[in-house]
Amino acid sequence: MxxxxxxxxxxxxxxxxxxxxxxxxxxxxxxxxxxxxxxxxxxxxxxxxxxxxxxxxxxxxxxxxxxxxxxxxxxxxxxxxxxxxxxxxxxxxxxxxxxxxxxxxxxxxxxxxxxxxxxxxxxxxxxxxxxxxxxxxxTIETYQQEVRDARAEVLRCKGELARMVSEHEVPGGLTGLLIQDGLDPGGVVGQVLTKDIAKTPASGLWATSFNSYRSSKLVAVDVGIEVKSGALPWRAEGATIKDRSGQELKVLNVWQATPILPGGLGGRVIVEAEAPAAAVQGPFSLKLWEADGPRSITLGNVTFP
Structure with missing residues (x-):
């Protein structure tokens, strides 16, 4: 033709x-x-x-x-x-x-x-x-350009979808960590820091437990938090982990199963960050805040094993 x-x-x-x-x-x-x-x-x-x-x-x-x-x-x-x-x-x-x-x-x-x-x-x-x-x-040329733009967008979306599928196909647990080189021969190490953490007064929030963990490329903190009676439920929306110079570790995930109810047994918040071994000398400060309110909690003297 x-x-x-x-x-x-x-x-x-x-x-x-x-x-x-x-x-x-x-x-x-x-x-x-x-x-x-x-x-x-x-x-x-x-x-x-x-x-x-x-x-x-x-x-x-x-x-x-x-x-x-x-x-x-x-x-x-x-x-x-x-x-x-x-x-x-x-x-x-x-x-x-x-x-x-x-x-x-x-x-x-x-x-x-x-x-x-x-x-x-x-x-x-x-x-x-x-x-x-x-x-x-x-003109037909304008339609041809639209077709080219649409094809480029489709290819971009396909690439993004393939990346997401690939990430989700990686097994969980220790197998997933090994595949992604997340473990060295020392494995994952942790420490209890509940007594060592410096607590900054917050709006009816306080930490009842604190553990920290480190693998070859990642760090994580596991914080137990309680909310005083009469306050609203609290849920962490974001977090920062900073060293003394103000440099931040790249936070990858803030996990909390359910909002923490006031006057109850408290709840658990886990923060995961990207940190090669050389970047976790510390000490660090951890700050957690809620999505639609002023309440936050800051914990200092955070170290990783």
Whole structure:
């Protein structure tokens, strides 16, 4: 297939078999109705009222493919005169009120819309004498660019999906840590820091236990928190782990099973961060805060084994 034919075919696939039309109030010919064609094909097919023995003239702002005019039951029209940019139609006496005939025209230029479809509705006497048809033209190149952009977005999404699937296919537990080089021969080591942690007064929050852990690439803190009676439930939304110079470890996850209820047994918050062994000399401070409120808790003198 020659390149020009492929371009036309792509245009036809993009705009569909027919382009919908929408009437507008103004026209350049007194008494004429104006129809504007949308390149996206939104709206419904325009009806045109015709009558037996009366002439209806369609005036187009673009050149027609004169040999490609398709009129349903053409033999029931006494005149179908196709000009360079005009189409004159006269139904014959064999048509009866209420009959409907599909009319499709094709435009010679490669812009969209490439076709227009009308529904000719027979009335006993009230034929529309003149109708102006305007194309809101859009070039095939703009559709081709949209296709290229859409393909690029699809490829990006496929890549992201493949990455996510790959990550979720990694086994959990020690196997997952080994696959991702998260363990060295020393394994995962931990320590209890409950008595060593410096607690900054918070809004009705306090830490009841504190443990820290380290693997070859990750650190984690496991904090038990209680909420005083009469306060609202509390849930950690974010966390930071900073050293004395203000440098932060990259927090990967803040986990909490359920909100911590006031006056109860408390709850557990686990914070995981990215930290090669050389970056965990410490000490650090840990800050936890809630999503939609002012309450936070800060714990100092945090070290990792």
């Amino acid at each position: 020659p390149p020009s034919s492929r371009v036309v075919l792509l245009g036809l696939l993009l705009v569909g078999n027919a382009v919908a039309a929408q009437p507008e109030a103004s026209s350049s010919v007194p008494g004429a109705r104006r129809i504007e064609l949308s390149p996206e094909g939104t709206g419904g097919v325009s009806e045109v009222v015709v009558s037996p023995g009366l002439s209806t003239m369609l005036l187009f702002d673009s050149e027609l493919q004169r040999e490609s005019i398709v009129l349903e039951d053409r033999q029931r029209f006494s005149l179908v005169d196709v000009g360079q940019a005009t189409l004159r139609i006269v139904p014959s006496a064999s048509t009866t009120p209420g009959d409907r005939f599909k009319l499709m025209v094709r435009f010679r230029s490669g812009s969209a819309p490439s076709t227009a479809v009308f529904l000719l509705k027979v009335h006993p006497a009230k034929a529309e004498a003149t109708i102006e048809v305007y194309r809101n033209q859009r």
